[in-house]
Amino acid sequence: MRRVVITGAGTINSLGQDYASTLAALAAGTVAIGPLDIPDVDRLSVRIGAQVRGFVPEDHFDKAQLGLLDRFAQFALVAGREAMGQAGLVVTEALAPRFGVIVGNSGGGMRTQDDAFRAVYAEGKNRVHPFTVPRLMSNAPSAHLTMEFGLRGPSFTVSSACASSNHAMGEAAAMIRAGRADVMLTGGTEAMLTFGGIKAWEGLRVMSSTGCRPFCATRDGMVQGEGAAIYVFEERDHALARGATILAEVAGFAMTSDAGDIVMPDPRGAAAAMRGALADAGLAPEDVGYINAHGTGTAANDRVEAAAINEVFGAATAGVAVSSTKSLHGHLIGGAGAVELLSCLSALAGVIPPTGGITDPDPDCDLDIVAGAARRSETQVVLSNAFAFGGMNAVIVLTAPDRI
């Protein structure tokens, strides 16, 4: 079977605007959640989030580009450039048709939508920016990545709410395994911290106004973040032949559906996804040393996820470190799994990032939660969970490169 390895990683998120600074902030347990700085914030009841601060688009793009780039596409391009730089790939005429892009995203160009709706509804204007459609379309980040690097293989955007990134990365790996591509840029991006974006989430009454404390007895909901992480997934022999540095192997993945409730998670669907991903990787629960939990900090998710982990791992649960880094960088919705895979790479490199904000561990979540400070680890096998609204679950297994 063709195997898939990660040979490049790039990111921009509230913790850092590149890979190295993000991993350092994750290891330090930095909480990037703070007061939101967006228009009309005074009309929101939720006024905190994990924003990307100090990002100057003009430092990265010229004027012609910026006219076509919503913030979510800007994030994807910044992260993609870093990943491509790290991978050191030369896109030759021969490679270009074998190189594709699958990016996960949920909201599309929310800032563009927000601005356009504000113009026509609130300000009574009769026209919007001429590039409103190409800016807001969900496949824009994928399209711009193909154009930036001349990638002519399969490309599209995957949208499955909070599991979008894991679905995207799973599909990208499947694409390489199946022989339809040799290299894929994949990951996810989201920029939903707009007035309309937050207002919509407020309606569900699941957002916290105090902070994100997954698996804590006092948790009172989720906090949104924004940003992107993009990876170079490469067929293993292709990577070995060119002497590429391998960050990890994408050893397994699985996707399941609850087929139950549109918002309430079901432990059976989550458990089936974790079990399936391990089976796909040919690994046992005892092999796993770390799980980056979906861990949203809502009452429903954390209890269901803890039950699902216990069901799959049984007696091995005690030996699996678990953390939810949404407590640090917020919930990136369609970009969540991509940014959270950074914590998995960190764990394989020896440092498990902690869950922030926990004061009283919830006794109903019987897990070995890494809280407060990072933990040293020699684990060779890690899992990343994503369980979305719609009952769509996607779990990825990474293994250490020296395990190969």
Place this chain on the structure above:
Amino acid sequence: MKDMMDSIEQTVIDILARQAVLDPSDIATGDRLDALGIDSLGMVETIFAIEETFDISVPFNANEQNGGGLDLTTVASLIEAVHALTGETVA
């Protein structure tokens, strides 16, 4: 004042009846909302309807057992909460 009290009670019951797809006469103030078949999503919609109807904000978070100290478990306690919140609005 009595009429206004009755009006709040009747309006809340009408909202609950629409949410639970029941006849208002089938709803008693002693009923629990979950016993009426109003689940967590139904609760979110109910609170939204109440906020829009009475022009109030109900401090309800689906992650907490109680809504900002308000008991929202029964028809009677919900009516009481609306009274308290509309009272604050008037004041």
